[in-house]
Amino acid sequence: MYYNMGMIYLDHAAATPVDKRVLEAMKPYFTERFFNPSAAYLPAKEVSSDYEAAKNTIAHAIGVKGSDLIITAGATEANNLAFTSLSNKFSDEARRCSSFSERSLAPVVTGLGRSGIAPSAIMLLEREHPSCHRILYLITEHDSVRHVAERYGGEAIKVLPNGIIDLDDLKKKITDETELISVSLANNELGTVQPLAEVASIIREIKIERMKRGIKKQLLLHSDASQALNLLDINVARLGVDLLTLNAGKIYGPKGVGALYVSHDVKLKPLTLGGGQENGLRSGTENVPGVIGFAKAMELAKKHLNGNRKKYVNWRKILLTELQGYELINHKHVLDNFMVLCYNGIDAERLVFLLEEKGVYVATGAACAASKGVRSHVLEAIGLSDEQIAGSLRITLGETNDEDQIHEAVKIINEIVKNEYQRIKALSR
């Protein structure tokens, strides 16, 4: 256990505590080593080189160089930044297929509490006529990919009932206009690991075929790897991606720090302008402690990857064997710490509440979706019925757990589920 939290926390996909060793690594950069990396004197230059070294550590963990990374305030910003790789829309070519009208500029983001929010001018201006999709994205993507892709008029790629990308649907939907394909490495609600290398291989074939026909349009592969950084051995070359989103907050690093890996031949545009940090692509004084912490978290994740995976596989087996009355939603190609269990006929939100009273913390879906009371678009996409969605619990294991907790969780969950089934049975009499 990292911290004695007096609870059994089984929601590591939503958030992880900062590892003590990570916090220790960060501390000096809040205090004695607080200097602005852009300042001219030596201690500031040392901070600057520590920052670059930390970027290198993060980069090396995925098989690239520090200069290939753009540090961001998290995965959401990195995902948004990835979409700036689209070629300039106002080229003659794009102009032909774009139908600009007042109506296409109508606000899309609505009902988010604050009155009068209009969607980004940026996004709106980039929006295209639906008949010329430049973006394809997996239908189960996180909102930070999905909403941007939709805003640009992107088209969704289907998933099979097991949550894996439908490669036939992908092939069918790639046209000569397609520039960017976004497929997460592992889904945040199901833990489903996508066959990125296969996607990359399809893309390679199409690029060769395009080249033969003299079509020069780019065709990039972006992947959000936020959920998988400490559960898979990630190597950019092996994955075959051009853009990869990383996040510290899900791997026992600090919240508010992420990065985008950018291949050398990809041109991005900054989302914000200013002092020109991160090679002009992401201005603002560097979050030095955050990046130092991110690097330490990556280092630890890499070091303990195999040990942790074995541990989770074992705990998962205990849970799946000893828990009762559930249907397993995510069978295959799933991160080792992930389980989505469906208790048919039971309201999972009620289960979350009852389990919480016994000190067990689980989720119904992604935290973002849960807080808005929106039905999970992911569970819908894999073809679950309304009743199945309503009865689905997400359990994600992690470093705050130990084996005793797993046995204890089994006991508590089984008892509560049993009581619930009895209660429902009694009600229906």
Next chain:
Amino acid sequence: MYYNMGMIYLDHAAATPVDKRVLEAMKPYFTERFFNPSAAYLPAKEVSSDYEAAKNTIAHAIGVKGSDLIITAGATEANNLAFTSLSNKFSDEARRCSSFSERSLAPVVTGLGRSGIAPSAIMLLEREHPSCHRILYLITEHDSVRHVAERYGGEAIKVLPNGIIDLDDLKKKITDETELISVSLANNELGTVQPLAEVASIIREIKIERMKRGIKKQLLLHSDASQALNLLDINVARLGVDLLTLNAGKIYGPKGVGALYVSHDVKLKPLTLGGGQENGLRSGTENVPGVIGFAKAMELAKKHLNGNRKKYVNWRKILLTELQGYELINHKHVLDNFMVLCYNGIDAERLVFLLEEKGVYVATGAACAASKGVRSHVLEAIGLSDEQIAGSLRITLGETNDEDQIHEAVKIINEIVKNEYQRIKALSR
């Protein structure tokens, strides 16, 4: 002294260490209270309410409510976000005065190291014909305002030789097209405090006059207050601003956290899309420890404002009295901890280096400009000669200092300056 750093740090405008009390306040939110504020269980909801309480603390310090703030990753993002308040350009009206051409989309950000950087599509698409300025900005603004304003085709307002806004120039440049005026509360290189209330009063008059003529176009006042948060008693109503940029990293809070105050009647557009946090205007899992730290830093800044100001005024007096051979560049309406001293004929960059060897840390200009070897646009704007700019040192006092250090600094600076003048004299013989 906050930390025994074994040095005399006189560059508090570039960066400040995190106050020990701030770090203590942050710690639990890295560890035990790490939950995702969007999760459904009680401990997560408690974190969410701590986060909202922290936003309220920050907001109250400037006389507004927490719901009026959008938390960002720093001042740069907040400044960029402020510019999304521009009305949608593709209204009929804007269309009339916009001349869209391929040439106006040519990259503007160049020479920043990484090859092939193109400016944000966003910004480019928003760029207008120079003859219809919708933005006015003070010529001495920080790059994160200046570069965005320039990208939108904004026009610069002049400053007087004392660094204060030329109100006559402002009045002359406001046209019926003007929508947004950006004037920082205090300049980051000179510390010059701008008469924002006077600017606001001019704007009010113009709005009344516009109303009489039936012109409904918005006219907003944005101000970057990053540099002044712990040195002035800031109240949004008194300043008369519609948008105000705040930053934790300059007031002994953590780097990578900032906020934008947004008046109720101002409509912003998100720079990034995703989970819909911050009322849909700034998606991404909340940086809880960062915001908790920001709130603590604001609380301390407010509490010690008068005491610290008195202390700095006293130390400033000692320095200005006892230092020799300089010309004071910023005389009046300057933050209490700021001094820009010009040593005519001496290379200030050399001084920074020589002082560093004796443990005294000062700056030549803004850290960002310094690291790029670019001549300060601020010192140029107030009419300094090339020689004066080359000889200018920025000294900014702060909480790492004590009176002994000030006396020690006087001794060291005077000695080094004396030696330099002698060396130059010897060379010129």
